[in-house]
Amino acid sequence: MATNASLDLDIQDGAGDSYIINNNSYVSAKEVYGGYRCADRGLLLPFISEYTWPEEVRALLYLVGLLYCFLGVAIIADIFMGSIEKITSKTRKVYLTSEKEDEPEVIEVRIWSDAVANLTLMALGSSAPEILLSIIEVIGNGFNSGELGPGTIVGSAAFNLFVISAVCVISIPEGETRRIKDIKVFAVTAVFSIVAYLWLLIMLVSVSVNEVEVWEAVVTFLLFPSLVILAWLAEKNFCGVPNKTDTSKQIELGNFQPAMEAEAPCECCLVWMGVKEPRRVTADKFLKERQYFRDGRLDRDGLVAFIKEVKNYPGLTDEDAAVLAASKLVESQSHSRMWYRVGAVRSMTGGRKTQPQLSYKLKEVYSAMNEHPEAPTVGEVPKVMPHKNAIIDFHAATAAVMENIGKFPVAICRSGKLDSRVSIRVETIDGTATEGQDYIPINEVITFESGETEKIIEVEIINDNQWEPDEEFFLKLSLLVDSEKRKGVQLGRISIMEITILNDDEPGMVMFQKRGFLVKESIGNAVIPVVRKNGADGEITVKWRTIDKSAVSGRDFEGGEGILIFKHTEIEQNIEIPIIDDMTPEKDEHFEIELYNPEGGAKLGQISRTAVTITNDDDFNNVLSNMMMMTNANLDALQVHHDTYVSQIKDALNVNGGDIENATGMDYVLHFLTFGWKIIFSLVPPPSILGGWLCFFVSLGAIGVLTAIIGDLASIFGCLVGLEDSVTAITFVALGTSLPDTFASKTAAVQEKFADNAVGNVTGSNSVNVFLGLGLPWLIASIYHAVKGTPFVVKAGSLGFSVGLFTGLCVVTIGLLMCRRVFGVFGKAELGGPTIPKYISGFAMICLWLIYVLCASFQAYGHFGKVK
Numbered sequence: 001m002a003t004n005a006s007l008d009l010d011i012q013d014g015a016g017d018s019y020i021i022n023n024n025s026y027v028s029a030k031e032v033y034g035g036y037r038c039a040d041r042g043l044l045l046p047f048i049s050e051y052t053w054p055e056e057v058r059a060l061l062y063l064v065g066l067l068y069c070f071l072g073v074a075i076i077a078d079i080f081m082g083s084i085e086k087i088t089s090k091t092r093k094v095y096l097t098s099e100k101e102d103e104p105e106v107i108e109v110r111i112w113s114d115a116v117a118n119l120t121l122m123a124l125g126s127s128a129p130e131i132l133l134s135i136i137e138v139i140g141n142g143f144n145s146g147e148l149g150p151g152t153i154v155g156s157a158a159f160n161l162f163v164i165s166a167v168c169v170i171s172i173p174e175g176e177t178r179r180i181k182d183i184k185v186f187a188v189t190a191v192f193s194i195v196a197y198l199w200l201l202i203m204l205v206s207v208s209v210n211e212v213e214v215w216e217a218v219v220t221f222l223l224f225p226s227l228v229i230l231a232w233l234a235e236k237n238f239c240g241v242p243n244k245t246d247t248s249k250q251i252e253l254g255n256f257q258p259a260m261e262a263e264a265p266c267e268c269c270l271v272w273m274g275v276k277e278p279r280r281v282t283a284d285k286f287l288k289e290r291q292y293f294r295d296g297r298l299d300r301d302g303l304v305a306f307i308k309e310v311k312n313y314p315g316l317t318d319e320d321a322a323v324l325a326a327s328k329l330v331e332s333q334s335h336s337r338m339w340y341r342v343g344a345v346r347s348m349t350g351g352r353k354t355q356p357q358l359s360y361k362l363k364e365v366y367s368a369m370n371e372h373p374e375a376p377t378v379g380e381v382p383k384v385m386p387h388k389n390a391i392i393d394f395h396a397a398t399a400a401v402m403e404n405i406g407k408f409p410v411a412i413c414r415s416g417k418l419d420s421r422v423s424i425r426v427e428t429i430d431g432t433a434t435e436g437q438d439y440i441p442i443n444e445v446i447t448f449e450s451g452e453t454e455k456i457i458e459v460e461i462i463n464d465n466q467w468e469p470d471e472e473f474f475l476k477l478s479l480l481v482d483s484e485k486r487k488g489v490q491l492g493r494i495s496i497m498e499i500t501i502l503n504d505d506e507p508g509m510v511m512f513q514k515r516g517f518l519v520k521e522s523i524g525n526a527v528i529p530v531v532r533k534n535g536a537d538g539e540i541t542v543k544w545r546t547i548d549k550s551a552v553s554g555r556d557f558e559g560g561e562g563i564l565i566f567k568h569t570e571i572e573q574n575i576e577i578p579i580i581d582d583m584t585p586e587k588d589e590h591f592e593i594e595l596y597n598p599e600g601g602a603k604l605g606q607i608s609r610t611a612v613t614i615t616n617d618d619d620f621n622n623v624l625s626n627m628m629m630m631t632n633a634n635l636d637a638l639q640v641h642h643d644t645y646v647s648q649i650k651d652a653l654n655v656n657g658g659d660i661e662n663a664t665g666m667d668y669v670l671h672f673l674t675f676g677w678k679i680i681f682s683l684v685p686p687p688s689i690l691g692g693w694l695c696f697f698v699s700l701g702a703i704g705v706l707t708a709i710i711g712d713l714a715s716i717f718g719c720l721v722g723l724e725d726s727v728t729a730i731t732f733v734a735l736g737t738s739l740p741d742t743f744a745s746k747t748a749a750v751q752e753k754f755a756d757n758a759v760g761n762v763t764g765s766n767s768v769n770v771f772l773g774l775g776l777p778w779l780i781a782s783i784y785h786a787v788k789g790t791p792f793v794v795k796a797g798s799l800g801f802s803v804g805l806f807t808g809l810c811v812v813t814i815g816l817l818m819c820r821r822v823f824g825v826f827g828k829a830e831l832g833g834p835t836i837p838k839y840i841s842g843f844a845m846i847c848l849w850l851i852y853v854l855c856a857s858f859q860a861y862g863h864f865g866k867v868k
Helices: 030-034 055-088 112-118 121-140 149-172 181-208 215-233 265-273 281-288 301-308 318-332 337-349 360-369 618-638 646-655 665-681 691-722 725-751 754-758 764-771 776-789 797-822 836-859
Strands: 009-014 018-021 024-027 091-096 104-111 389-392 398-402 407-416 422-429 441-450 454-460 472-478 489-491 497-500 505-513 516-520 523-533 540-547 561-566 572-578 589-599 609-615
Touching: 018 516, 055 121, 055 337, 055 665, 055 691, 055 725, 112 121, 112 215, 112 764, 121 691, 121 725, 121 764, 121 776, 149 181, 149 505, 149 691, 149 725, 149 764, 149 797, 149 836, 181 215, 181 754, 181 764, 181 797, 215 764, 215 776, 281 618, 337 665, 337 725, 389 422, 389 472, 407 422, 422 489, 441 454, 505 589, 516 523, 523 540, 523 609, 561 572, 646 665, 691 725, 725 754, 725 797, 725 836, 754 764, 764 776, 797 836
Parallel strands: 389 489, 398 497, 516 609
Antiparallel strands: 009 018, 018 024, 091 104, 389 407, 407 454, 422 441, 422 472, 472 497, 505 523, 523 572, 540 561, 540 589, 589 609
């Protein structure tokens, strides 16, 4: 072998691992691939050598990568949530007594308890990145503790409690409030959230300083099942006062069990002490309040009632009705925090929305239907609202005048609300008659003073002394353009009036247009026209009455009798007969209507009696089946999870899940940015396989891999910009993992009637983070070190200070929420209430979070002294 001397090489040591050979500098492979700054901070990264990259470029790239990976973990968490929804959606049938003695009412209730689901699978779903980050960091460090995982756990808890609570308090619409419904469950999780961090603090600085022993880790981990059991007992009221009635059957009703009404805290204490019986709302009452879709389930009767309601709004197609029905079904369903989180993630990534996307027109109709004050579902919205508005229309839909009449009066009537001053516009529209040649045009504003019920306008006919056939033109009523003047006034049914120009001065004859009419059972009101022919001079009247045949009044239709009044020049009036739709198949039935006793000089025409045949809707079942299929199709498109690979991949390939019509520009941008993640994660098995468990474990593994990369990115980025791992954890990592929860909680706060899904689950999630995110990895590591005979060192340092600070601020925040629940100045609710106290509360919580971040950061850099 040749030596340096034989090769005549002059080798000298340079800086670090560099060498100078014959006056040329060389760098060792170790220096190139691992010796540069911050290269040793990652478990998996860097993948390639970054030796020649400027640190500024490296820091920027790691920051961009960190943010991009946050989007990726949000998308795979969406799929993970879908598997959890599939697992927890299993139901069983429960039979309830109903009005029909021989036919019990059957409902389906979830097998999983809400409290158990929220604190186990759903908490794991929302906190999986933080928990896995802590586990991976411990294992990656050779079963030694790091700062990033625990810091993220505490930092995420601080953001959740302070910031998310503040956002939810402020985001409630003006004048509304939201209270926590399951206050007992909240009390349990709130106490445990404080105990968890107190126990953490005691372990670090008191019991075994800077060390976690096996028994301490075991206690930490076992607090998790203890929390779940106590929360379940609180949900089932096992810890409260025994009910006078047997509650064992009521518990089986799940969401339909008798629920405690909201109680003041003092009253709640009395209940817990056994002094007072809790107020209850019976399941029957709750069920009866569901007017259309009970518990958000599609059924024939509910859909029929809803379609009738929708048909009150003209111009809507069956497809529109199906979309509205899907919207109402989604609104009627009870949603978990997971559902809102999935919706928030999809909004952030341009994915398929969890709620139907309504056009502007359908939004108006849906808003109008929901204006009925008796929620939980929409009530009956009539075509006109006389108790709210003044109703303006013409007295009759048609009139006939002689060409030589000159001017003649037309009555505009006002009904409904009469205690205000309202205005309406009336104008003429050409038919076969032309303005300026056959009549004088009108375009003016008519004002009704308070209490005034009728206005007369004069219409002038032009007599040109030339023979012409009968001609017609129209008078039209319309609301004024000014939105202020449109308030309190509404058009009636006859907003357009036809005027026919005749050459006759006789009072005329009255008769039906036809000898028979055919109407469908589902028509609502049968409108039977009565016409005046051979003259229209003067005011006449004619009486009418219904005559039972095979159709019977009160069973098949609402019959009776009445008087029709034809004013001077009016040539048509309508008889309206309500048809009763019993939704049962039956043969065609008919009744008759008879005209009699005309007065004012008029005579009965040839057709003075007509038959009205009520036909069973032969196509009704087909229409209803089609509507149910379209509604189910809309609901299937809104599912949190996918049933097949095809639908999963198709959803990933298309913006807004394929609903391009309702996609916004931002949806396209977000879809483009996250397209790669969507394609990769569309290969995860869909939740329909093996009841969702295969998807659960595969997506959990994917979250683990991505979390490991996030941990590396965060550590290296923090190192490059000079941030301690503990500071990086409570800022960048905590914000990135908690941002979807923020949007989810805000949406839940606005849409839900209670605050449970908005802030009620925050304390439970924070507790689970400690018990699983620290208890599990510390248990593994402490056992490992116990076997090796070495201590598992967890330095209190920044973690102890951060935990102690958070615990104190946590008590303040929970106390503030309880004060809001008690005191009227806050509206006696955790969320919303009067404007100024609402914003003061939100601002105070944001300040608490800033105090936490600043103080924890200052301590990490030694400004408060190092905690040993």
